[in-house]
Each structure stands twice: as C-alpha cells, then as structure tokens.
Amino acid sequence: MATPSALSAPLLSAHRLAFSRNDEPVFGPLDFSLGAGETLLVEGDNGSGKTTLLRVLAGMLPPGDGEIRFDGQAASRDTRNGRVLWLGHRTGMNESLSARENLGFLAGLYGTHTGMTAAIAMERVGIAGWIDEPLRTLSAGQKKRVGLARLLLLPGDIWLLDEPYANLDRHGIDLVNALVAEHCAGGGAALVTSHGAVRFADPNARHIHLAT
Amino acid sequence: MVTAIQPIADPPLAAATMRPRSPGTLRACTALLRRDFVLAWRRRGELFLPLLYAVIVTALFPFALGPDPELLARISGGVLLVIVVLAMLPALEAMFRADLEDGTLEQWLLAPQPLALLALTRVIAHWLTTVLPLIVVMPLLGALLDLPVKVLPVLIAALLLATPLLVLLGSVLSALTAGARRSGILLALMLLPLAVPVVIFAAGAIAAAQSGMPYLAPLTWLAAALVLAIVLAPLACAAALRIAVES
Numbered sequence: 001m002a003t004p005s006a007l008s009a010p011l012l013s014a015h016r017l018a019f020s021r022n023d024e025p026v027f028g029p030l031d032f033s034l035g036a037g038e039t040l041l042v043e044g045d046n047g048s049g050k051t052t053l054l055r056v057l058a059g060m061l062p063p064g065d066g067e068i069r070f071d072g073q074a075a076s077r078d079t080r081n082g083r084v085l086w087l088g089h090r091t092g093m094n095e096s097l098s099a100r101e102n103l104g105f106l107a108g109l110y111g112t113h114t115g116m117t118a119a120i121a122m123e124r125v126g127i128a129g130w131i132d133e134p135l136r137t138l139s140a141g142q143k144k145r146v147g148l149a150r151l152l153l154l155p156g157d158i159w160l161l162d163e164p165y166a167n168l169d170r171h172g173i174d175l176v177n178a179l180v181a182e183h184c185a186g187g188g189a190a191l192v193t194s195h196g197a198v199r200f201a202d203p204n205a206r207h208i209h210l211a212t
Numbered sequence: 213m214v215t216a217i218q219p220i221a222d223p224p225l226a227a228a229t230m231r232p233r234s235p236g237t238l239r240a241c242t243a244l245l246r247r248d249f250v251l252a253w254r255r256r257g258e259l260f261l262p263l264l265y266a267v268i269v270t271a272l273f274p275f276a277l278g279p280d281p282e283l284l285a286r287i288s289g290g291v292l293l294v295i296v297v298l299a300m301l302p303a304l305e306a307m308f309r310a311d312l313e314d315g316t317l318e319q320w321l322l323a324p325q326p327l328a329l330l331a332l333t334r335v336i337a338h339w340l341t342t343v344l345p346l347i348v349v350m351p352l353l354g355a356l357l358d359l360p361v362k363v364l365p366v367l368i369a370a371l372l373l374a375t376p377l378l379v380l381l382g383s384v385l386s387a388l389t390a391g392a393r394r395s396g397i398l399l400a401l402m403l404l405p406l407a408v409p410v411v412i413f414a415a416g417a418i419a420a421a422q423s424g425m426p427y428l429a430p431l432t433w434l435a436a437a438l439v440l441a442i443v444l445a446p447l448a449c450a451a452a453l454r455i456a457v458e459s
Contacts (some may be wrong), residue, residue, distance in 0.1 A: 058322060060457050082234045082324030090315025094247075096254050101247065108243020109323040109330075111235045 009072030010035040011189045012057070017066035019049070019056055026052050027067055027210050034158070034189045039180055042193040044210030050193040051089075053210065054160045058086050070158075082110060085156035087147050087164055095136035098202065099127075099146045102135065103153055110154040111186055121149035125175060140167040148179060159183060159190040232435065234324035241333045248337035262299040270353045281358050287331050288357035289367055289418035295353075296371060297378065297407060298345050303342045304382035305399045307334065308390040317457050328452040335376075335383045335446070343354050343375045366421035366431075370414040373434035380438075380445035381406050387452035391459055410434070 018028030027049035034040050036160035042050050057068060059080050068075035068082070086092070093102035103118035122131045125145040130138055135146065144167050147166045151159060180190045181194045252259055273291060277283060311317045320330050347368060354364050372427035385402050413430045420427035 057447055058318075060318060060321060062458075081322055084322050086318055088315055088318060090313070090318070092315035092319045094251065094310065094314060094316060095249060097247070101250060103241050106246040106319060108235060108246075109240050109319070109325055111324075 009069070010070060012191075013069045013072075014057070015067045015069070015070060016040065017053075017056070017063055019024055019052055019054075019064040021060065028064075030046050030208065032206075032208060034191060036157070036187045036189060037184045039184055039190045039192065039205045041209060042191060042210065044193075044195070044197060048210040050195075050210055051162050054086075054088075054162050054191065054193060058084055058160050083156050084152055084158045084160060085110075085151055086160050086162075087151060088162045088210060089137065089166070091143050091147055092150070093135055093143075093146065098132045098134055100131045101140075102146070103150060107153060110156065112153050115156050116153050118149070118153060118158045121152040122146070124152055125149045126171070141169060141172060144168055145172065145175075148175065151179065151183075157188040159188065159192075161190060161192045163193055165193070165194060237325055237329055240323070240325045241329065243335050244330060247252055248334065248341065248449070252337075252341040259303075259342060259345070262303060262325065262342060263349060266295050266299045266346055266353065267349070269298075273357060282309050284358040285360055286422070288359040288424060290356065290364050290415050291357060292350065292359065292367060293370070293411060293414055293418065294333055295375075296375065297411060299346055300343050300375065300378065301382075301400055301403070302396065303338070303398045304379065304386050304403070305389070307338055307383055307386040308456070309386075312390045312456055317453060321454065321457055327453060328446040330382060331387070331449040331453065332442070332446040335379050335449075338383075339376050339379045343379060347371050347375070360422065363418060363421045367418055367426050367453075369431055370417045373431060374410050374414040376405055377423075377434065377438045377441050379408055380441040384445055384448045384452055387449045387456055390453075390456045398435045410437070413437075 013033035014030055016029040016031060018030070019026045030053070032040065041054060044050050052061065056063050057209065059075065059077070070079040073079045093099075093106075097105075099122060100118050103121065107118070119128065119131060122128045125148045127138075127142050127145050127149075128147075130142060135143060138146070144164070148164070153160075159180070161176075161180075165173050168176065183190060270292065272282060274326055277287075308317065311320070320327060323330070349372065351364060353359075354367065359367070382399070382403055385399050385406075389399050389402075392398065412435050416430035417427040417434070420430065
C-alpha cells in the first residue's frame with residue numbers, strides 16, 4: 001500500500017464520473033482530482049446535482065458511470081472508510097444526546113486526532129458552553145457548529161462538506177473557511193459545495209460548476 | 213473474531229499523521245452500546261410501555277377465562293410466549309428510524325468499522341433494553357397465570373433463545389422499512405410469518421416440559437437457528453441499511 005506511486009497519487013480523483021436518475025443525467029461526465037492541500041469548490045444552482053455528486057463520492061450512492069479513486073486505488077469500503085468525513089444537511093447526531101455524548105460516540109467509531117478532545121473542538125467552534133446540552137435545545141447554526149467540531153475531532157483527510165455555510169452567521173462562515181484552510185495546510189483536502197451566495201475564502205480555489 | 217477484523221495494513225506514511233490507526237472494533241462496539249444505553253435511559257418511560265402492556269394483558273387472561281387453575285396452568289406457557297412476542301413488536305420498527313432521519317446512519321456507513329458489526333451491536337443493545345426486561349418479569353407473569361413451577365425455567369430458556377432470534381430477523385425488516393412512513397403494521401405483517409417457526413419450537417419446548425417429556429430437542433433447534441441468524445442477519449441488515457441510506 002505504501003508504494004511511491006500510491007503516495008504521489010491524488011487523494012481523490014474522478015474519471016468520467018457521471019450519475020443518472022431514471023435515465024435523466026444528473027451530472028457529469030466529470031474529471032477532477034484532489035491532491036493533498038487542495039480545496040475544490042462545487043458550485044451550481046439548486047437541483048444541479050451538488051449533493052448527489054458528494055453522495056456518490058462518499059459511496060452513499062453507486063456511481064452511474066466512470067470511476068472514483070482514492071490514492072490511485074479504485075474506491076471501495078477499504079480505501080474510503082475512515083478517511084472521508086461527511087458533513088451533510090442532516091447533523092448525523094442524535095438530538096436527545098449532548099454534543100459531548102455524540103462526539104464521544106463518533107470518536108469511538110472513527111478515532112480522534114492525537115491530543116484532540118470533544119471539549120477542545122467545541123471550544124474552537126465557539127460553543128463550548130453548550131457541550132452538555134441536548135442537541136435539540138441548540139439552534140440550527142449551533143448544530144452546524146457541532147458538525148464542524150466533529151470535523152476537527154475526527155481524523156480523516158478528505159472532507160466532503162455539503163453546504164457547510166447553511167444556517168451560519170458571518171463569523172460562522174469565516175470559521176468554516178479558516179477550518180478548511182487549516183485542514184488543507186495540514187495535508188488534507190476538501191470538497192465544498194455552495195450555491196454561490198457565499199464568498200469562499202480562497203479566490204484561487206478550483207471550481208467545478210454544475211449546470212442544471 | 214475481534215482481532216480478525218481489525219485493519220492489518222499500515223496507512224501510507226504521508227497520511228499517517230492525518231490518519232491515526234482507526235479504533236478497534238471492540239472499542240467501536242462499546243461506544244455504540246454506551247450511546248444506546250444512554251439513549252434508552254433518557255427514554256425509559258417509553259421502554260416501560262411494553263412491560264406495562266405485558267403485565268396488563270397477562271392480568272386480563274384470568275378474568276376473561278375464569279379462575280380455573282387447571283385451564284390456566286395448561287395454557288399459561290403458550291399465552292406468555294405470545295404476549296412477549298407481541299409486546300416486543302412495536303419497538304422493532306424504531307430500531308433504525310431515528311438514525312436514518314438524523315443522518316447517523318451516514319456516519320455509520322463511512323466509519324472504518326464493518327457495518328454488519330455495528331448492526332449486530334445495535335441488535336444486542338435493542339434486545340438488552342427492550343426485551344430483557346420482559347423476560348425478567350416472567351416469574352411474576354407466570355405466577356399471575358398459575359404457570360407450573362417446573363415449566364418456568366424452560367419458558368425462560370425458550371425466550372432467551374427465541375427473542376434474540378426474533379430481534380435479529382426484525383432488524384433486517386426494520387432496516388428495509390426504515391425509510392417508509394408508518395411502517396409499523398408493514399413490519400408486523402412481514403415479521404409474523406417469519407416468527408411462526410420460532411414460536412412453534414419455543415411452544416414445543418414449553419408443551420414438552422408441561423407434560424413431563426424431554427424438551428431439549430426444540431431448544432437445541434432454536435439455539436442452532438439463533439447461531440445461524442447471528443452470522444447471517446447482520447449481513448442482510450447491513451445491505452438493507454445501505455439501501456435505506458441510498459434512497
């Protein structure tokens with residue numbers, strides 16, 4: 001696995017990737033690659049297939065056509081699982097449990113970054129005071145921030161962020177941008193979808209534009 | 213079993229700092245069990261309902277049939293068996309519902325742990341929190357129905373084998389119907405035919421114990437079916453969960 005070619009291959013790449021639903025093409029064929037330290041911004045109007053693209057990359061939908069590779073190897077549960085972190089529209093956490101309990105459970109599944117704890121991650125996203133409150137008492141924006149804390153806590157070099165700016169205030173948007181920049185500086189990579197209303201931090205970040 | 217599933221290959225050096233070894237399957241299962249127990253404790257009022265249902269139905273039987281000890285002693289084993297099966301049905305439907313709705317299943321799917329193992333852990337947690345209490349109160353329910361004392365251990369043994377089997381079968385159906393609205397009655401309709409052989413073997417053991425015959429054979433059949441289900445049901449359940457997340 002640790003061959004030189006595997007190390008130099010992009011973390012994630014797609015070749016002629018396309019997806020159709022009921023014979024209606026949703027997106028593609030797309031070709032792109034995402035190396036360590038890179039951010040890819042997926043733009044498009046509502047319904048242009050941004051979320052579908054991310055779900056296909058995350059393995060939650062089978063690709064209709066084309067190929068996905070992780071480290072140059074065909075995508076499979078072995079090459080994907082544990083290194084992809086998914087932040088979607090749904091929080092991925094139980095509303096009756098507190099942030100500490102939810103993050104603790106996910107840390108049990110995924111492991112954590114060395115030296116990182118739920119408390120430190122919650123402090124970083126600015127809602128340390130809510131760590132022991134049941135999630136259902138938090139606002140939509142605060143729940144999103146708990147999702148960001150999850151990204152900080154869990155190891156995983158490929159972030160797939162579906163509309164991470166939704167529900168966030170201006171400071172929250174800056175926080176997302178800072179976290180993505182930090183993650184990429186540390187050798188990670190991120191795929192971020194946006195409907196274009198939010199200015200992304202790095203104007204030089206590469207874009208994929210999906211048309212309806 | 214636990215060590216066999218752990219990842220063997222070391223991650224590439226460049227990714228090593230980003231990607232510490234994923235936690236062992238044992239740690240993941242413990243984390244899931246603890247989470248489910250905490251959730252169960254938060255909703256302990258809900259968990260109490262099947263128990264209350266079983267007690268009330270059991271208490272109604274002597275009123276409906278008349279206090280004839282001989283009749284009650286003859287039918288009590290089978291009646292208690294059916295009451296437990298019916299009492300555990302409603303909870304089965306919700307086994308994966310909340311996790312599908314809040315996106316937790318998406319996190320399960322991407323976790324470095326085998327999905328089937330997480331499904332099996334969920335089955336164990338579900339059995340411990342919703343079914344085990346029903347078995348614990350069995351001596352009390354048995355007393356209400358004049359259950360012969362020599363039959364009680366056989367009834368409990370049959371339940372200890374039959375209910376995990378039913379929860380395993382139910383987990384597959386629950387995963388299949390998790391995305392459907394109001395799937396409760398659908399799940400019951402699908403599970404009851406599958407439950408018939410389980411009930412027949414359990415009832416066979418109880419009837420044999422009641423008439424003083426050897427009751428080991430039907431219990432062994434239940435145990436064999438349980439072993440088979442422990443191996444196969446989580447795999448089917450994992451496949452069904454993937455379908456549920458896809459749609």
